[in-house]
Amino acid sequence: MYRLLYQLLVTIVSLLARSGRDKELEIVVLRHQLTVLRRQIDRPALTEPDRSLLGAIAAALPRARRAGWLVTPDTLLRWHRRRIARHWTRPHRPAGRPPIAAGVRRLAVRMARENPTWGYRRIHGELVGLGHAIGASTVWQILKDTGIDPAPTRSSTTWSQLLRSQAAIACDFAHVDTALLRRIYLLFFIDTTTREVMLGGITTDPTAAWTVQAARNLFLVHGAKLTDAKALVRDRGSQFTRSFDEMFRTEGMTVLKTPVRTPVANSIAERWIGTLRRELLDRTIIWNRRQLHRLVTDYIDHYNRHRPHRALQQQAPSPLPTTEAPAPSPTHTVVRLPRSNGLINEYKNAA
Numbered sequence: 001m002y003r004l005l006y007q008l009l010v011t012i013v014s015l016l017a018r019s020g021r022d023k024e025l026e027i028v029v030l031r032h033q034l035t036v037l038r039r040q041i042d043r044p045a046l047t048e049p050d051r052s053l054l055g056a057i058a059a060a061l062p063r064a065r066r067a068g069w070l071v072t073p074d075t076l077l078r079w080h081r082r083r084i085a086r087h088w089t090r091p092h093r094p095a096g097r098p099p100i101a102a103g104v105r106r107l108a109v110r111m112a113r114e115n116p117t118w119g120y121r122r123i124h125g126e127l128v129g130l131g132h133a134i135g136a137s138t139v140w141q142i143l144k145d146t147g148i149d150p151a152p153t154r155s156s157t158t159w160s161q162l163l164r165s166q167a168a169i170a171c172d173f174a175h176v177d178t179a180l181l182r183r184i185y186l187l188f189f190i191d192t193t194t195r196e197v198m199l200g201g202i203t204t205d206p207t208a209a210w211t212v213q214a215a216r217n218l219f220l221v222h223g224a225k226l227t228d229a230k231a232l233v234r235d236r237g238s239q240f241t242r243s244f245d246e247m248f249r250t251e252g253m254t255v256l257k258t259p260v261r262t263p264v265a266n267s268i269a270e271r272w273i274g275t276l277r278r279e280l281l282d283r284t285i286i287w288n289r290r291q292l293h294r295l296v297t298d299y300i301d302h303y304n305r306h307r308p309h310r311a312l313q314q315q316a317p318s319p320l321p322t323t324e325a326p327a328p329s330p331t332h333t334v335v336r337l338p339r340s341n342g343l344i345n346e347y348k349n350a351a
Contacts, residue, residue: 100142104132108142120150168192168231168256169248172269173206173239174276178286186296187214191225192233192268195309196317197300198222202293211239215247231256233266275303283343295340302339306346 104127111123118126120143124136143150174186187200198221200214219226231254234240245255258265280299286292308314333350 097138100134100138104134105142107132108139109146109148112143112146112148167228168233169226169229169253170233170266170269171200172235172266172273173237174273176281176286176292178288178292180287184286184289184292186292187211188269188272188300189218189222190269190272191229191317194317195268195312196225196304197272198225199297199300202289202296204289206239208239208241208244212241212243212247215244219247219251226251229253233258233269235263235266236260280340280343284341295343298340299344302344302346 107130108123108127111118111126112120115122120140121136123143124134124139127134127139140150169189170192171187171189174188176184176186178184182204184202184204185206186202187206189198189200190196191198198218200218201210203210230252232245232248233256235258248255263270276296276299280295284295286295304316304318305320306316308316335348335350337346337348338344339346
């Protein structure tokens with residue numbers, strides 16, 4: 001405001017120092033420029049200092065001398081009333097509810113995603129217990145805006161979650177076709193919690209009797225690894241008979257049969273078959289059972305001891321014990337160790 005008054009004062013002083021003829025010529029030029037601008041601009045945008053200056057000059061001029069101005073007298077009066085109202089109006093809180101902090105919103109969404117059985121009222125109670133003053137309807141709206149159903153039945157338990165909660169052992173058959181078009185079957189067991197794989201046996205004729213004997217061998221060789229298992233997950237293949245199930249029931253396990261033609265119910269075992277094919281079997285030609293047994297045994301040892309898993313935070317299911325060592329430098333020597341006839345490589349820091 002003071003800057004505007006200073007400019008106005010300088011302009012008045014400069015006008016007083018000039019002759020009347022120069023002033024009249026300048027007024028004629030300015031009016032012509034104003035006429036040109038009106039033809040180009042329908043409604044000029046005025047700032048608050050412009051309105052203040054025009055209002056102050058208009059108050060000192062008679063109404064007859066205001067002809068040709070950019071604004072009308074009614075506009076000047078409206079500006080004046082608006083300035084008075086703005087001067088005497090005190091700041092007030094905007095209408096509506098106060099905004100919810102972004103951290104509370106993220107926490108509510110996090111609770112909903114980590115707890116599928118929680119509804120918006122359960123999440124509201126948890127937030128109140130943490131000291132957040134928020135209404136239940138607000139939690140409902142937050143979940144709705146995020147695309148999450150506020151009802152507690154928004155998702156069901158997946159097969160993977162069920163298997164992990166049961167500390168189950170999953171089993172299945174994988175088959176390989178040899179170079180002579182002879183099919184060989186591979187029975188394996190995998191711990192759904194640790195992802196450790198145990199080989200049950202390899203045969204060309206997986207009869208029910210052979211499968212039962214493979215279960216006996218499993219407890220003889222890997223009995224210590226099965227002490228915490230609570231269930232066995234298998235499909236409804238004819239090889240898995242009642243005698244096979246009794247081998248696991250006598251050890252305190254519950255036998256869970258997957259639905260018919262539902263491989264997703266045994267997803268962990270199915271994924272391991274896919275991993276075995278991509279990393280080993282699809283990269284070589286199998287000639288006989290002895291070659292397959294040697295390759296698969298070496299691969300399972302690599303899978304359990306060295307191969308990282310995302311579900312295990314990039315750790316192996318059963319890694320070898322190692323001593324704590326400092327982080328290697330970028331120039332540290334790395335040694336490559338081939339496995340399974342060079343089809344797979346392991347890398348270790350040189351001693």
